[in-house]
Amino acid sequence: MSVIAAPATRPLDPLKFRDPLVTAKGETRATVALTGLRTLWVNTGTLCNITCRNCYIESSPRNDALAYLTAAELRGYLEEIARDALPVEEVGFTGGEPFLNRELPEMLRxxxxxxxxxxxxxxxMKPMRNHAAALLALQREFGERLTLRVSLDHHEPLIHDLERQEGSFAQALEGLDWLARQGFRVHVAGRAAFGAEGEAAMREGFARLFAERGIPVDARDPVALMLFPEMDAAADVPEITTACWGILKKSPDSLMCASARMVVKRRGAERPAVLACTLLPYDPQFELGATLAEASRPVPLNHPHCARFCVLGGAACSR
Structure with a gap:
């Protein structure tokens, strides 16, 4: 299979995304209000067992910019959810590779x-399998309330391995096979831009792969198989104004930051912080406070990822 290079893009206009209130053209920048916190994301730390060519948050075996969150630190937020009767339905764990954090099973429980x-x-891959016994215990006790979403960038090993590392496709499939055999609820995340043949053909390719291996994932379901758009903060993208909601016929309530927040622990910080978005862990303007209550204020869409990934790309990290 040949690998088709992505088309060239224009560099980002340096005047864009500078002011949280207005765009480069002087128009009112769009903001998103928190309509109800339904998903709390937890970054367990940016360390990962592999280095991908285009990792959303630059995770690697050496990047510990976001330190390991502890179970005790997460418990404080879970207690805040219970105390304030927040409408949280799901807690998502991301990294880095979450299973490198030894306290992940305790946090899941x-x-x-x-x-x-x-x-x-x-x-x-291997970090997940190192927790096999703990995972099986959680699966027996809690069943389908636990979902594992496996990163599989493409249904062909060549393209996946070019992004991650040689042999990683086979290792990811081995882990996915194990999860399926043990009866875990599994989803898969791919990269839309890696499918030069188009989304429909990408889904057909994944469907064939899942059928061949007996993996119970419906490739037609956009939640069970999420195909994420690519992000390049240096590439030009339109700024989102208040007028865009009507032009695009899109509601701000459909964006992730209308219903989600993320907890991180920065290296050297005394306590965790709450961010507006899973995709912007390093931009200080998206750090909203130390508690969920402090982080409930509206979020200005003052970053290229807001436009490319969420508004124009239509992506969401949770259901």
Whole structure:
């Protein structure tokens, strides 16, 4: 299979995304209000067992800019959810590779025992398998309230391995096969831009792969198989104004930041912080406070990812 290079893009206009209130053209920038916190994301740390060519948050075996969050630190937010009767339904765990954090099983048990759903984003490689016994215990006790979303960038090994590393496709499939055999609820995340043949053909390719291996994922379901758009903060993209909602016939309530927040622990910080978005862990303007209550204020869409990934790309990290 040949690999088709992505088309060239224009560089980002340096006047864009500078003011949280107005665009480069002087128009009112769009903001998104928190309509109800339904998904709490937890970044367990940016360390990962592999280095991908285009990782959304630059995770690697050396990047510890976001330190390991502890179960005790997460428990404080779970207690805030219970105390304030927040409408949280699901807690998602991302990284880095979440299974490198040794306290992940304890965090999962704390979440699931409170009646919430848990979602783990993983590459399904060795770190996940190191927690096999703990995972099986959680699966037996909580069943389908626990979902593991496995990163599989393409249904062909060549393209996946070009992004991640040689042999990673086979290792991810081995982990996905194990999850399926053990009866876990599994989803898959791919990259839309890697499918030069188009989304329909990408889904057909994944469907064939899942059928061949007996993996119970419906490739036609946009939640069970999420195909994420690519992000390049240096490439030009339109700024989103208040007028865009009507022009695009899109509601701000459909964006992730209308219903989600993310907890991170910065290296050297005394306590975790709450961010507006899973995709912007390093931009200080998206750090909203230390508590969920402090982080409930509206979010200006003052970053290229807001436009490319969420508004124009239509992507969402949770259901």
């Amino acid at each position: 704390d979440v699931l025992s409170r009646g919430l759903r848990a979602l783990v984003l993983t590459n399904a």
